[in-house]
Amino acid sequence: VKTHAKRALRDLLAFLAQFEYAPHLPTSIAKDFNDRVNLSAHGARNPRRSESTFSLEPHTTYSLSDLFAAMPPSDLPPYPTQEVTISDEQDQPPCLPQTCEWSTYHPLLTDALHSLLLCHCLIQTSAKELLRHTYMAARLVRLADGYPIFQASRSPARSDWVEVLRRADNSWLQLSASWETLCTPAPLPFFYDSLSSKVKPHVGPSQKEYADAAASLINGGPTNPTAEEEHRQRMREHDQVILDALDDERVCDEHTFRAAIVAREKRAERDRAVAAAANGTSSNNDPTTTNNNPGPKRWADEDDKEYPVCTARATAIAQWVLHAPVVTNTTRRKKRPKKAGAKVKEGPNGSIQKPSLENTAEPIDT
Numbered sequence: 001v002k003t004h005a006k007r008a009l010r011d012l013l014a015f016l017a018q019f020e021y022a023p024h025l026p027t028s029i030a031k032d033f034n035d036r037v038n039l040s041a042h043g044a045r046n047p048r049r050s051e052s053t054f055s056l057e058p059h060t061t062y063s064l065s066d067l068f069a070a071m072p073p074s075d076l077p078p079y080p081t082q083e084v085t086i087s088d089e090q091d092q093p094p095c096l097p098q099t100c101e102w103s104t105y106h107p108l109l110t111d112a113l114h115s116l117l118l119c120h121c122l123i124q125t126s127a128k129e130l131l132r133h134t135y136m137a138a139r140l141v142r143l144a145d146g147y148p149i150f151q152a153s154r155s156p157a158r159s160d161w162v163e164v165l166r167r168a169d170n171s172w173l174q175l176s177a178s179w180e181t182l183c184t185p186a187p188l189p190f191f192y193d194s195l196s197s198k199v200k201p202h203v204g205p206s207q208k209e210y211a212d213a214a215a216s217l218i219n220g221g222p223t224n225p226t227a228e229e230e231h232r233q234r235m236r237e238h239d240q241v242i243l244d245a246l247d248d249e250r251v252c253d254e255h256t257f258r259a260a261i262v263a264r265e266k267r268a269e270r271d272r273a274v275a276a277a278a279n280g281t282s283s284n285n286d287p288t289t290t291n292n293n294p295g296p297k298r299w300a301d302e303d304d305k306e307y308p309v310c311t312a313r314a315t316a317i318a319q320w321v322l323h324a325p326v327v328t329n330t331t332r333r334k335k336r337p338k339k340a341g342a343k344v345k346e347g348p349n350g351s352i353q354k355p356s357l358e359n360t361a362e363p364i365d366t
Contacts, residue, residue: 001320002327005122012116016064019104021140023076025059027100034188037149064103067136068116077101079139080176101186103143107153110144113137114157118313121164121321131173138182145185159247160314167310167318180240237268250311 062073106112117137120130145152162179175182245251245260310318 002123005119009116009119009123012112012119013065013068015112016068019064019106019109020061021064021067021103022059022061023073023101024099025102027098030100030102064140067140068133072136079135080182101139101143103140105144105146105150107146107150110141110153111155111157113140114155114161117161118157118164118317121317124324124326127173134173134175135182138179141183142186147188154247156247156311159244160311160317163310163314164318164321168321172321241265241268
């Protein structure tokens with residue numbers, strides 16, 4: 001397993017080496033590119049570059065494979081930042097930055113990054129190093145949304161990776177936020193002005209929800225969300241269920257799409273029941289949360305019989321992560337080279353005889 005995973009990892013790194021990443025791309029270059037795309041979409045032929053980008057200093061670019069090396073570049077922006085890990089409603093977006101992160105886009109880039117993480121799971125990479133690769137992959141996934149030309153592509157590897165994170169123990173990687181939050185598309189730096197007047201940059205819990213949650217933790221009591229907050233939470237979960245169903249490679253028609261949504265909604269209901277039982281609370285609208293002893297989870301209980309949510313690959317990798325013993329020193333030992341000049345002779349019965357000094361001695365001319 002580890003041998004094939006290492007070969008797959010080598011091929012994925014060779015694929016990622018074809019693309020580039022700029023940690024500090026000037027914002028004016030990104031804006032100029034977006035303007036030229038818009039002009040081309042409206043019928044303009046061969047739109048020229050803006051003269052304001054000619055006098056800019058050259059920026060540094062790295063190959064994507066260099067970001068996953070043992071020693072990554074040292075001038076990368078910090079990630080994850082507080083703005084990424086804490087979702088909050090902001091009245092005004094931050095000031096327009098002078099530089100931004102940018103990467104080459106490819107429709108298979110998102111799937112390749114998640115496949116790379118799955119390979120590290122099979123190789124049994126240490127949790128500390130895997131956490132670094134995980135944050136690096138999330139950094140690039142945020143940039144690989146294809147805007148303004150491509151739409152988001154389906155990624156079966158992403159669905160399997162999210163399922164592995166869900167089934168694995170919480171003490172395995174200890175991510176600072178959920179995978180959906182870490183992979184939220186980065187805000188376009190040249191749209192900050194329009195965001196302040198039209199839409200808010202991020203939809204998440206409000207300050208009041210954070211205050212109520214903090215007060216409940218300090219006082220030691222359970223949280224009691226209002227009906228409006230529960231409705232907003234259910235709507236966010238429903239939207240995420242639809243996105244997960246679209247990422248499922250087994251969805252090929254309307255019937256399988258509906259079956260995938262129903263199966264994921266049932267699993268979300270079970271998760272809410274277990275969470276409510278662990279917190280000692282229950283919902284009046286959900287009768288399944290009244291059971292305070294849900295019992296141990298089993299692998300067969302996770303998936304519905306009509307339409308399994310988890311794929312066979314995700315189940316196998318999750319079992320490998322949780323139960324496979326760590327195997328080290330899997331490299332083969334090199335064979336010792338044979339000594340030059342040693343001749344092997346066969347005996348009368350076909351047995352091998354070692355060369356003797358009498359047979360190997362040569363006469364010396366006098």
